[in-house]
Amino acid sequence: MAVSSSTPHPSLSDVISAFEEVYPPHWAASWDAVGLVAGDPAQDVAKVLFAVDPVDAVVDEALTWGADLIITHHPLMLRGVTSVAADTPKGRVVHRLIRSGTALYTAHTNADTASPGVSDALARAVGVTGPLRPLDPDTTDPEGHRGIGRIGALDRPVVLRDFAAQVARALPATAAGVRVAGDLDRVVGTVAVSGGAGDSLLGAARAAGVDVFVTSDLRHHPASEFVENPGGPALIDTAHFASEWPWLADGAARLVDALGRAGQPGGTNVETRVSTTVTDAWSQALPHV
Numbered sequence: 397m398a399v400s401s402s403t404p405h406p407s408l409s410d411v412i413s414a415f416e417e418v419y420p421p422h423w424a425a426s427w428d429a430v431g432l433v434a435g436d437p438a439q440d441v442a443k444v445l446f447a448v449d450p451v452d453a454v455v456d457e458a459l460t461w462g463a464d465l466i467i468t469h470h471p472l473m474l475r476g477v478t479s480v481a482a483d484t485p486k487g488r489v490v491h492r493l494i495r496s497g498t499a500l501y502t503a504h505t506n507a508d509t510a511s512p513g514v515s516d517a518l519a520r521a522v523g524v525t526g527p528l529r530p531l532d533p534d535t536t537d538p539e540g541h542r543g544i545g546r547i548g549a550l551d552r553p554v555v556l557r558d559f560a561a562q563v564a565r566a567l568p569a570t571a572a573g574v575r576v577a578g579d580l581d582r583v584v585g586t587v588a589v590s591g592g593a594g595d596s597l598l599g600a601a602r603a604a605g606v607d608v609f610v611t612s613d614l615r616h617h618p619a620s621e622f623v624e625n626p627g628g629p630a631l632i633d634t635a636h637f638a639s640e641w642p643w644l645a646d647g648a649a650r651l652v653d654a655l656g657r658a659g660q661p662g663g664t665n666v667e668t669r670v671s672t673t674v675t676d677a678w679s680q681a682l683p684h685v
């Protein structure tokens with residue numbers, strides 16, 4: 397969407413109000429830190445960059461484009477700090493943001509649990525069609541739509557080898573790629589997904605009786621014990637960044653939609669962009685030769 401300079405832009409406060417209608421902060425887990433991290437609520441917002449991680453490379457991208465606001469999935473600071481001096485990586489990010497007048501806002505577990513949320517976007521990206529339901533429902537939602545992870549089905553069952561290739565094609569390329577645990581020739585039709593670290597949902601995926609569970613950051617022992625135990629789902633493990641990246645476009649579209657609905661002066665005069673910076677921690681994986 398092009399931005400016209402002749403019409404006003406919404407304030408950061410208006411943008412946040414619209415975004416929080418879609419992803420209310422009180423949906424976040426109690427341990428989480430979501431909301432505005434840096435920025436003046438009174439400043440104008442014309443350009444919003446969506447990214448997974450609030451790291452230096454993303455700030456570079458934001459400054460090059462001239463973003464007024466960065467909305468990230470991951471918090472910059474999750475625990476208490478006593479200093480934001482620029483000689484630490486996070487302090488340097490804070491300094492660069494404030495010096496450039498770029499705001500930073502985080503929607504983390506509130507975007508995970510939302511419906512649609514982070515795992516809906518992952519499920520759709522990897523080819524799950526039809527209805528989705530939470531893998532770990534939020535018990536405070538009487539309608540049962542919200543929660544962590546999603547369960548759904550493929551249009552038609554395929555062998556695990558082909559589904560894994562489909563997952564790899566659907567997600568941004570990372571050095572670490574996609575790992576698979578299980579019989580590559582087994583047929584998979586029902587799928588559970590959970591964007592980000594999904595160790596804690598292995599039991600829920602098994603209990604759900606799905607054929608395959610797509611998530612990230614699985615460690616050796618839980619993954620090994622899981623696939624040694626017969627009858628359970630196969631596992632597909634992607635880069636953490638990659639599994640959450642599909643949500644960014646969804647979050648951007650829902651922000652623009654919410655700004656339009658809110659009828660703010662200049663509310664729709666906001667340009668959004670999805671970060672193309674790969675922020676996965678791993679920069680190289682070497683196959684054995």
Ligand SMILES: [Zn+2]
Pocket residue numbers: 469470591592593636640
């Ligand atoms: Zn994450």
